[in-house]
Structure formats: structure tokens, C-alpha cells
Amino acid sequence: MAISGKHSWIENSDVFSLFPTLAWKIQLRAEGQESIDASVLGLLDSLRQGQPALKTGEAWQSGHGLHRREELQELCDCVRRAAASVLQFLKTSDETIEITGCWANLYAPGAAHPMHSHPNNYLSAVYYVRTWPGADSINFHDPRSQTGVIRPPVTELTAANADQVVVRVRNGTLLVFPSYLCHSVDANASGETRTSVSFNLMYSAFTEALSKPMWGDD
Ligand SMILES: [Fe+2]
Numbered sequence: 007m008a009i010s011g012k013h014s015w016i017e018n019s020d021v022f023s024l025f026p027t028l029a030w031k032i033q034l035r036a037e038g039q040e041s042i043d044a045s046v047l048g049l050l051d052s053l054r055q056g057q058p059a060l061k062t063g064e065a066w067q068s069g070h071g072l073h074r075r076e077e078l079q080e081l082c083d084c085v086r087r088a089a090a091s092v093l094q095f096l097k098t099s100d101e102t103i104e105i106t107g108c109w110a111n112l113y114a115p116g117a118a119h120p121m122h123s124h125p126n127n128y129l130s131a132v133y134y135v136r137t138w139p140g141a142d143s144i145n146f147h148d149p150r151s152q153t154g155v156i157r158p159p160v161t162e163l164t165a166a167n168a169d170q171v172v173v174r175v176r177n178g179t180l181l182v183f184p185s186y187l188c189h190s191v192d193a194n195a196s197g198e199t200r201t202s203v204s205f206n207l208m209y210s211a212f213t214e215a216l217s218k219p220m221w222g223d224d
Contacts, residue, residue, distance in 0.1 A: 027149055028096075029183035031173065032088055039178035042081045046135050046203060049077040050110055060114035060199060072203070073108035081203065082108065085131050088182050089207050092129060101215050103128065107206040112199050113141065119191040121147055127185040127206040134179045134202050140195030144181065146171045147188040 009019045034042065053068055060066055073082050082105055089103050106127055113119070124130045132144065148154075148169045160167045175181065183189070185206060194200050209216055 027146075027184070027187060029146065029173070029181060029187070030088065030092055030095075031175075032180040032182070033176075034084065034178040034180060036178070038080070038084070042084070042133075043135050043177070045077045045080060046110065047201070049075060050112070050201070053110075054112075060112060060117075062114055063116035063193075064114045065117040065119065066112040068110040070107040070109045072110060073105040073205070078108065078203070081133060082205075084180060085133070085182075085205050085207070088131065088180060089129050092182050099209070099216060101212075102210045103207050104210045105205055106208045107204075109204055111202045111204060113191070113194045113201075114199050115141075115194050115197055117200075118193040121145075121188050121190040123188045124185040124206050127208045129182055129207040130185045130187075131180060131182045131205040131207070132175075132202050133205075134175045134177060134181075136199065136201040137176055137179075138194075138196035138198045138200065141198065141200040142176060143172050143174050143192065145190045145192065146173060146183065147190070149187055 009016065049072070050068070054066070057066075072078050085105060086103075093100065093103060111119075134142075154169065157169070165171075173181065
């Protein structure tokens with residue numbers, strides 16, 4: 007029911023969602039998760055060898071080429087398959103989409119990540135290796151910038167009036183979302199380091215296959 011209450015002048019009413027913003031949450035099976043996590047944590051140990059432990063409030067990001075590391079191929083395969091399923095769901099081009107960047111994130115207690123998006127990519131993903139109570143969420147922000155022009159106070163927070171959505175994650179969760187979608191991470195309120203791996207994906211042949219005028223090039 008779109009409009010509640012008795013309205014003698016209404017025969018019926020409906021409410022519908024226009025242009026929804028979609029994100030995908032995938033939970034890996036425990037077996038796959040175990041071997042992927044061991045590979046990620048092993049790689050991180052070697053990448054951070056000799057570096058001092060993170061202090062309270064500090065975050066560390068690896069370089070952005072981890073998708074080329076042998077140790078992460080099992081995880082990268084999951085991400086590629088998830089992205090292919092997303093494209094199938096969206097019924098968009100079946101052109102190959104590839105991982106363009108992959109990096110690990112360590113957040114010490116107290117560390118946060120401000121709002122940002124991932125330009126020049128189509129899809130982004132995050133895989134959660136180690137989450138903790140108080141360090142197990144990500145915030146997605148309303149991409150419709152014009153809705154911020156007037157924000158009347160809400161009487162009850164619902165999906166229809168929220169300007170951000172908090173998504174809970176746990177160990178083994180893989181999130182996939184549009185790269186344009188702004189997101190942020192609250193300060194780690196646990197006593198442990200939160201570990202995740204981020205991905206960007208883009209069409210391999212965007213210039214060649216997708217950017218040409220749709221009415222031909224003669
Ligand atoms: Fe991000």
C-alpha cells in the first residue's frame with residue numbers, strides 16, 4: 007500500500023522503486039574460506055616482514071597489484087566468477103571483465119576509512135578475511151547527490167529515507183558493488199586488526215568494444 011489511511015478519492019495506489027542501487031553479498035563456504043584466508047594471511051605476513059606493528063588508529067594498504075600474486079589466485083577466481091554472475095544478473099554486455107587492481111587493507115583498532123569511490127572501474131569488491139565484533143561493517147552512501155539538497159528530519163529510519171546503509175559482514179564475506187558507489191568504514195571498535203582484500207574490475211576491451219558510438223562508425 008503506497009498511501010495509508012482512508013481516502014475516498016483513491017481507487018488504488020502503488021509505490022515502486024526506480025533505478026535501484028544493487029550490491030551483492032556472497033558468503034564463501036568454510037572449506038574454500040580456510041585455504042583462501044591462509045594464503046592471504048601468509049602473503050601479508052611476508053609483505054609486512056620487518057615493518058613495525060600498526061599503532062592504534064593506523065591503517066595499512068598493500069600495493070595494488072596483488073591480483074598478480076600466485077598466492078591470491080584462488081580468491082581472484084572467486085571474484086572473477088562473482089563479477090561474471092553480476093553481469094549476467096544485470097543483463098549487460100558479456101564482454102570480459104578483468105581485475106585491474108587488488109590490495110589488502112589492515113585496520114588497527116581505532117582506524118577508519120573516509121567516504122570514497124573507485125573511479126575508472128565498473129565493479130568493485132571486498133573480501134573479508136578477519137572481522138571482529140565492532141569491526142564488521144561497511145557504510146554505503148546514497149549515490150543520488152540531489153537528495154541531499156533537502157533532508158527533512160525523519161520520524162523513523164527506513165530504506166525510503168536513509169542516506170546511508172550499513173552492511174554487516176563476517177569472515178568469508180565477499181561484497182560486490184558498482185565502483186561509483188561511495189562507501190566508508192567506521193573506526194575499528196574492536197581490539198583486533200581488521201583484514202580485508204579489495205578489488206577493482208573493468209571491461210578488458212572497453213575502448214575497443216564498448217565505447218564506440220552505438221550508431222556505427224561510418
Ligand atoms: Fe573502497
